Amino acid sequence: MELLQQNVAAAGRVIMDVIQAEWEPLSHWELDQRLDRAVEEMIEADLVAQVQEQMNSAQQEDSSADQTHTPKHSEPKQPVQESALQRSHATEVMEANPTVQYVTNFLQSSNMGFSKNRMSGRARLSMSHTVLLSLTLLSKRVSYRSVSSSFHLEKGNIHRIFFSFCDQVIAQQNRIIQWPTGQEALQNLLPFSSWHSRSEGLEERGLPRVLGVLGDTRIPIRLPSGKPDNETDAPDAKRPKSEVHPDSWLNLELVCNSNGRFIYCHISKGSESDRGKTLTERLQKHPEMVPPGACLIAGVGHPLTEQILTPFSTGRSPQENLYNRALGNHLGRFNQAVADLKERFQKLRYLDMGNFERAKTVVLTACVLHNVFLDMGDVTKGLIEKSAVEDVEELNQDAAGVKMRETVANLLYSSLEEGTL
Structure with a gap:
């Protein structure tokens, strides 16, 4: 009986080893x-298959010409044929x-x-x-x-x-997704408003030009398995059914230039929304990243600074509405760049992986290749997704940013009254 038990135990270990070898990485x-x-x-x-077909064809030709010919002489050539x-x-x-x-x-x-x-x-x-x-x-x-x-x-x-x-x-990220400097940055600047006729005069009075557009998008991923409910303030059991778990997506934050090329990329977990904070801190340390008389455009909810201008959350005056209209054209360019990215790399519509680092690797690869394909001249146009209007509060407004935004709004409106728009 003891011998039988030992044999059964040994057989069990063999089966477990086979299962482990099959399923473990x-x-x-x-x-x-x-x-x-x-x-x-x-x-x-x-x-x-190819060599056999060639040999059969050669044998048929040789047999018709000389019945005594053997295929031995062709055997040494096979390695060369394979290569x-x-x-x-x-x-x-x-x-x-x-x-x-x-x-x-x-x-x-x-x-x-x-x-x-x-x-x-x-x-x-x-x-x-x-x-x-x-x-x-x-x-x-x-x-x-x-x-x-x-x-x-x-x-x-x-x-x-x-x-x-x-x-x-x-x-190749640092070489392909590169923040423009010097002459390259100046060449990529766009007018703040595409519909005013005397941009030079307005720029002399303080209307900035646009270096790029800052925005973000969500990349859905599979929720990590076994995630405890107490990792968030609202446990899954109490979370409304309509509310998506924050770790079921990645935040992809980008800055695109006038050609839809990405010049900045930052990826974070859904529960770690950045909303431009990292880039804002970087610009504060290195203000020379934005040329004098230029700015970035960003959506509501991003930091409002002297170098990053955002829309008014709700237009309450003709000046604010006109200003928001000008920013809307730039924000539309960002939305098109994101639509192009997701159209070309459709895997980003849903990453079936619950590992953050692997998902981040795939997203970053797609962003780098987006620029590579633009260099190639291969342009893909995606359909801009219609998203519900979010009720986002204006946060992180500094005094210089508020003053700059008011100045730009007043300049645009005054040019309209003067007939230069």
Whole structure:
């Protein structure tokens, strides 16, 4: 009986080891081994079929010319044929998709740690296939399972390849999402109002030009599992059904310039809304970031400062209404940039991941690539989502900001009365 119990216990441990090996995350070494094996099988099957077809065709031609010919002489050439076919396959992917080619060249030229043909640590997966796989996951709302089927790779490997790609793209963040300075900043300035005819005269009197537009948007994510109710002031049990848990989205804060290019990006948890606080503090320490006679435009709820102008929460006079109208045109440009971002990278419509750092990585990758595609000349226009008007209070108003806003509102209205609008 004791021997039987020992055997049962041993069998139980074996079963648990199998289950654990199946469900626990694989080590880096195991993932590399499985990835290489999967890619080898995919390439081998493709090459064997092509080589076999070529050999059969050659044998038929040779047999008609000389019945005594043997195919032994062609065997040493197979490794050369395989290498050529692999290179041809990668070239076809790049030529068929200019976007894949552009991003591949971008990563190869900007990341010295990258192999010119393959991802680092991916001995047999070409760079072009890695880019195609990753852009597929970003641009479409598809699962790892469906992509795994298309690329003949395991889901665990798909996950690792994708986030390795994201890390390499994010490494270029400071070079691609860059705050303009000097002459570049001056060249990107826009008139405060697009419908006044004598902007120079008004600018001399104090009407600023616009460097960029500050705003934010929400990126829905999966609520982390097992999150305790007491982490927020209002437990889930007492939370109204219409109220969404704050950690079920990310706050994506951006500044876009006149071309819809992102020059600033900040990502935070839904429960840690920033609303421009980080950028405001940065501008206070480095006021030279905004050229003299220029400002940023932001929506209601963002800090009102001398360098960041926001709308009046409710227009109570002709001056305020006219001022809000001018700001509305700039805020519309920001909304279009966000719509373009979400249209191109549809994965941002809902990130099925409850891990904040991974979700942040995906969002930041999309923002960097947004600028990369603009550099490429690839423009995608998204439909601006109609959102409900929020009753947001004006917060963090400093005296200089209030005075600046009143000055601008009065200048716009006086120009209207003078007939210069």
